[in-house]
Structures are given as C-alpha cells and as structure tokens.
Amino acid sequence: MKKLTYLLFFCVLIACEKENNMNNDATEEFPGGATTYLNIFSGAFEQPSSNLSNAELAQHATGDVGFSANFITSPAINNPGLGPIFNHVSCVACHPKNGKSPQPLSGADLKGLLFRVSIPRADESEGPMPVPGLGGQFQQKAIVGTQSEGQVSITFTETSHTFADGTPYTLRKPNYTITSSTASIPANMMISPRIAQQVIGLGLIEAIKEQDILSQQDINDSNSDGISGKANRVFNPATNQYELGRFGWKANNASLLEQVAGALHQDIGITSFIFPTEASYGQSQYDGLADDPELDSQAVIDLTFYTQSLAVPKRRFFNDPAANKGKEIFFNIGCNKCHTQKYTTGTTGFGFVSNQTIYPYTDLLLHDMGNELADNRPDFLANGNEWRTPPLWGIGLTELVNGHTSFLHDGRARSILEAIMWHGGEAEAQKVQVSKLSKTERENLIKFVSSL
Ligand code: HEC
Ligand code: HEC
Ligand SMILES: [Ca+2]
Ligand SMILES: [Ca+2]
Ligand SMILES: [Ca+2]
Numbered sequence: 001m002k003k004l005t006y007l008l009f010f011c012v013l014i015a016c017e018k019e020n021n022m023n024n025d026a027t028e029e030f031p032g033g034a035t036t037y038l039n040i041f042s043g044a045f046e047q048p049s050s051n052l053s054n055a056e057l058a059q060h061a062t063g064d065v066g067f068s069a070n071f072i073t074s075p076a077i078n079n080p081g082l083g084p085i086f087n088h089v090s091c092v093a094c095h096p097k098n099g100k101s102p103q104p105l106s107g108a109d110l111k112g113l114l115f116r117v118s119i120p121r122a123d124e125s126e127g128p129m130p131v132p133g134l135g136g137q138f139q140q141k142a143i144v145g146t147q148s149e150g151q152v153s154i155t156f157t158e159t160s161h162t163f164a165d166g167t168p169y170t171l172r173k174p175n176y177t178i179t180s181s182t183a184s185i186p187a188n189m190m191i192s193p194r195i196a197q198q199v200i201g202l203g204l205i206e207a208i209k210e211q212d213i214l215s216q217q218d219i220n221d222s223n224s225d226g227i228s229g230k231a232n233r234v235f236n237p238a239t240n241q242y243e244l245g246r247f248g249w250k251a252n253n254a255s256l257l258e259q260v261a262g263a264l265h266q267d268i269g270i271t272s273f274i275f276p277t278e279a280s281y282g283q284s285q286y287d288g289l290a291d292d293p294e295l296d297s298q299a300v301i302d303l304t305f306y307t308q309s310l311a312v313p314k315r316r317f318f319n320d321p322a323a324n325k326g327k328e329i330f331f332n333i334g335c336n337k338c339h340t341q342k343y344t345t346g347t348t349g350f351g352f353v354s355n356q357t358i359y360p361y362t363d364l365l366l367h368d369m370g371n372e373l374a375d376n377r378p379d380f381l382a383n384g385n386e387w388r389t390p391p392l393w394g395i396g397l398t399e400l401v402n403g404h405t406s407f408l409h410d411g412r413a414r415s416i417l418e419a420i421m422w423h424g425g426e427a428e429a430q431k432v433q434v435s436k437l438s439k440t441e442r443e444n445l446i447k448f449v450s451s452l
Helices: 002-020 054-068 202-207 210-214 256-268 297-308 321-333 395-402 416-421 425-435 439-450
Strands: 113-118 150-162 168-181 190-195 232-236 241-245 366-368 386-388
Touching: 054 297, 168 190, 168 416, 202 256, 202 297, 210 241, 256 297, 321 425, 321 439, 366 425, 395 439, 416 425, 416 439
Parallel strands: none
Antiparallel strands: 113 190, 150 168, 232 241, 366 386
16 A cells, blocks of 8 residues: 555656656756856846857947947938838837836837737738738837827726735736827727847747747647647748748747848838838838938848847856745746747857757747737737747846846736736636745745746
C-alpha cells in the first residue's frame, strides 16, 4: 500500500515535470545568448549586441543616429519630409531609451500611443481595409498649415477586485473617443489602440525558426488545455507575399524592414523604397511634393539594422531564492504555455543572431485574451479578441529604463501584477490560479517576472 502511494506520488512528480517543461540551465542568465549586454543601468536597452564586428558596430551607430533624429518639415537639409500628418517626430519619442512608452493619461499628449483604424471587409485575412479619408492609422499631428486627422479623448473606468486572500486591487480600463476628425467617421469604423513596445532583442526574434513557432500552434485546442495559439499570416510589402507575422501587438508585421519602413511611413510621414507614396495620398492633407522617397534606402536599412542588433540585458536576481520559487509557480500555473521560455535561433543573414540559445518567454502566437482586452478589430488572421504573446525579457527593467510600469497593448496595466490580472480568455485559468496564490507566492511570481 505504502509502496503504491510512493509510486503514485513519483508519477505525479514526473508528469508534472514533463508537463511544465521548466528549463534551469545556467545559460538563462544570458537570455540573448552571445548578444547579451552585461551591465544593468538605465541605458541597458540602448546597447549593441555584445558580439558585433567593428563594421557591424559602425552600422549600428549609424542606425542609432537615425533612431534619435527629429524629422522636420520639407524643404530642409537634415531629416526632411516630416508629415504632412504624423503621430510623432522621431522613433525615440515613442520608444524612449528603446523601451516602452508610458501610458498616456489624456488625448492631448498621446506619448507612444497610436490608433490603427479600418472598416470591415468580407475576407479579413487579406488585412485591414483602410477608412476613406483616414487610411489605416489616425494621425493626430500635422505640420504647420495642414490639419491633422483629428483628436482623441481618453477616459478611465476603474473596477474593484479581490484576491482569494482578501487583498483588494483595482484595474483601470481606458476608453478612447475620437472627438474631432477631418473625415466623416463611418459608423462601422474599428479602432485599435497600440502603445510603443520596447525594441530590444528583435534580431533574435526575427531569427527564431519559423517551424519552431508554427509547431506550437494548437488552433483547435486538440490537447484540451484551453489554449489554442495561432500564427498570424500577413502581407509583407517588402517581399510582396504573405508571410508569418512576428512583430507588433497582433503579430501584424512579418519583418523588421517592413516594421521600420511602416513606422517611418505611418508614424512620422516619411516615404521610403518600401512605401514610396505618402500615407496622406488622396486625402486633403496630401502635400503633392515630388520628393519621394524622402529617406534613401541605405538609411532605412541602417535603421532596420539598428533594431536587429540591439542587445538583451543580462538577467537580474538569477540565483535569488524568491525569484526561483516564483519561476516554479510560473511554470506550474502554465504561464509558459504561451510565454515559451527557450529557443535556439536558426541561421540567418546575420551571424550575430544565428544559432543562439535565447530565453524570450514568448510563443509569438495569437491568443484570445478575453473581451476586456479586446480591440474588436481584426488584423489579418488575428481576430478582435486576439493578441500576440509579448516577449517578457527586459520587462523588469522597464521601471529603471523608462521610469514607469505601464504594460499591455495600450499601456493600461500599472504594474506587472495588474498585467497578469487583465489576462482572460485562453489565459483565464492561469489568471484564476494567480488570484488564489498567497501574498508570498504572488510576490515570488512578480519577483521572477521582474528578473527577466
Ligand atoms: C507614434 C509612436 C511611434 C513612433 C514615432 C515609432 N513607433 Fe515603433 N512602435 C509603435 C507602436 C504603437 C508599435 C506597436 C505597433 C503594432 O502593434 O502594430 C511599435 C512597434 C515597433 C517595432 C516592433 C516591436 C515588436 O516587438 O514587435 C519596431 C521594431 C519599431 N516600432 C521601430 C520603430 C522605428 C525604427 C521607428 C522610427 C522610424 C518607430 N518605431 C517609430 C509606436 C511608434
Ligand atoms: C493564453 C496565453 C497566455 C498565458 C497562459 C499567459 N499569458 Fe501573459 N500575455 C499573453 C498575451 C497575448 C499578452 C498581451 C495581451 C495584451 O497586450 O493585451 C500577455 C501579456 C503579459 C504581460 C505584459 C507584457 C507586456 O510587455 O506588456 C505579462 C507581465 C504577462 N503576460 C505575464 C504572464 C504570467 C505571469 C502568466 C501566468 C500567470 C501569463 N502571462 C499567462 C498571453 C498569455
Ligand atoms: Ca513626408
Ligand atoms: Ca491616416
Ligand atoms: Ca491547447
């Protein structure tokens, strides 16, 4: 009898270990593999990968200048072409110190928040249908003498909740309203709020083998764990074909070149060889200047290289007992079912991101996160409830680098714990388990996530 109990206990342990797949290799202290940056300070997101050649370091430095450059109204000698309509004047204005934007508290200063807009179409997998007179993004700024597309207001609804141990907490939901617009707003227009993400480690994300992402899909939840990750498939104008989506909050961009050229085009109003026509073409704001592309192709490639070669900082609290207890909770609860711990990258055009063992904590797949987080706006294969699992590496440094702890797709969460408590849909079970943890267990879990 006693033997049987032991045996059963043993099996449960084995099953549990097999199920949660936790990896405890010492290499995890260097989550970006050989690219990892080893100092922790407020500039930790602005460092080139540690394994760049001198030529690569020089290109990184050139791209760095472009990332910080303020674009200005044409004609100008340096950085011309801003707008005529735009969201911000530089990359770094939205991605401060290459980190996440703080949450905006009013429509008067949206910081790194922008709004994607579209109207419904028969087959959403072809990508969002632009809104007549507004296009695919709402630009709330314009150069002197031009009208912006309009203004937005933000209000908040606060709700009260309690953990199982009786500790209260609140969640604050932002509501966005377009208060004025140069175009008439169609009744069926869909709006997706998106906040600027951190831009570290993206060359490594680009180098994850497509097969390693696709093999995690479980579209029909055939293993019945309530989680049904799905890859996005998006049109890439740089290659003129549909490809696996990796970047953006809905995995709506296939490559960093497309992402960067898209940011120049839509966010700043700069045309390039990928997007040679102004975002405002066909609208009253169009400038009609024959100066496109406004940025030469080498500058776009250097800027893209900058995002491909930014290091991931070293882990903190790596051998901290509380963080290690939190790691066990993370895996036992099943956070890793979406926040995949580890990959070995493939061989890419860049040696420095090839064949690296990395720990980004993402599956790069889309998940239904419930109605509370939904933007109700499809983006290629992502439906209105789905978001891409964001990488968690660097998350604990957000406070040090950016002086805030705003998380999730519109920055609504005011802490890592709030970000977890907003999880719903496919992650409802994990959220409920967190709500049942003791105070110490909750603190350990947060300590672990902050160590990433
Ligand atoms: C108006 C604010 C804003 C500006 C300006 C801006 N970005 Fe972004 N950036 C964002 C937002 C918002 C996202 C998320 C977009 C999405 O979900 O589609 C993003 C995403 C990205 C990503 C993908 C990150 C990831 O993890 O998927 C990269 C790379 C990036 N931006 C680079 C740039 C570069 C380079 C520039 C300058 C040319 C720039 N951004 C300018 C707001 C901005
Ligand atoms: C079903 C998949 C899934 C599971 C399970 C899951 N997450 Fe997430 N997580 C996501 C997605 C998707 C987002 C982005 C949601 C959004 O922005 O609206 C996210 C966002 C986050 C963020 C905010 C990241 C950022 O950069 O803004 C944190 C922190 C986080 N998750 C931690 C956890 C923890 C801890 C657990 C386990 C208790 C967990 N997640 C379980 C999919 C998941
Ligand atoms: Ca322009
Ligand atoms: Ca627009
Ligand atoms: Ca499943």
